[in-house]
Amino acid sequence: MLYKKQPVKLKLFFFFSFIFFIHTNAQSYIFGKVTTEGGSEIQDVNIINIRTDETVMSNTDGHFMIAGRVGDELRFIRSGYERVTKIISQENVQSPLAVTLVRATIHIPEVEVKQGITGNLKIDSKMYNKPKKVEKLSKEIDLYIAQKSDPRILAAKAGEFVQPKGEGFYIGKVKDQWDDIDLTKYLKASLGDNYFANLKIDKPQIDHFIAYVLAGGFERRKILKYGFCSDADLNRFQRFVLTRIASYRAPQTQR
DSSP states (O other): OHHHHHHHHHHHHHHHHHHHHHHHTOOEEEEEEEEETTSOBOOSOEEEETTTTEEEEOOTTSEEEEEEOTTOEEEEEOTTBOOEEEEOOHHHHHSOEEEEEOBOOOOOOOOOOSOOOOSOHHHHHHHHSOOHHHHHHHHHHHHHHHSOOOHHHHSOOTTOOOOOOSSOOOOSOOOOSOOHHHHHHHHHHHHHHHHHHHTTOOGGGHHHHHHHHHHTTOOOHHHHHHTOOOHHHHHHHHHHHHHHHHHHHSOGGGO
């Protein structure tokens, strides 16, 4: 009798072990919301699951949903904010995850004053008081600039050709303020090395990757024309990156 019952117990043991393994490794979805310190919702925050390499972005209300399970590491990245890392617990799987991003601190370099006031009036007066000739010249220049010009000075003399006044016209194409190299430098400086590191792009490959994204059809005519990239353009670039990152990582023959 003991010999017959032992295989049954062994089968039950393996069955419950298998059920426990499936339960502990089951894939779930993590829901949550990203806000600022003041409680305002933040959209377009990159949420990355380090284990699965899946990336999603928060919507206009700051909400997000990403596949994950207990023990996964989630990273929250947004330009202008400090990066936040969260390790998923069982509580996070059962209830929404609240994430707060803090504005990044801008460090202003210190200005070194090489020499201060010595206390010696003769020395300090030479250092901080402008020579009288320089002060007089500065006053005369300021007075000259402040005076209104006599229109007779600029009036055309007899026999001189006078250009007729009108709306004017353009000769040739207006040159853009930026080119793709300028835009690449701005994107690197604004997004930072950590942004590309989280995308698993090595530092020497950042320029090549940005060029690959731009060549994929990223609309930038106005950016190059005016030499200005707004926060909306920066967010649009990050969204466009998500459509190109997979093909960039693929072998050359599959691109």
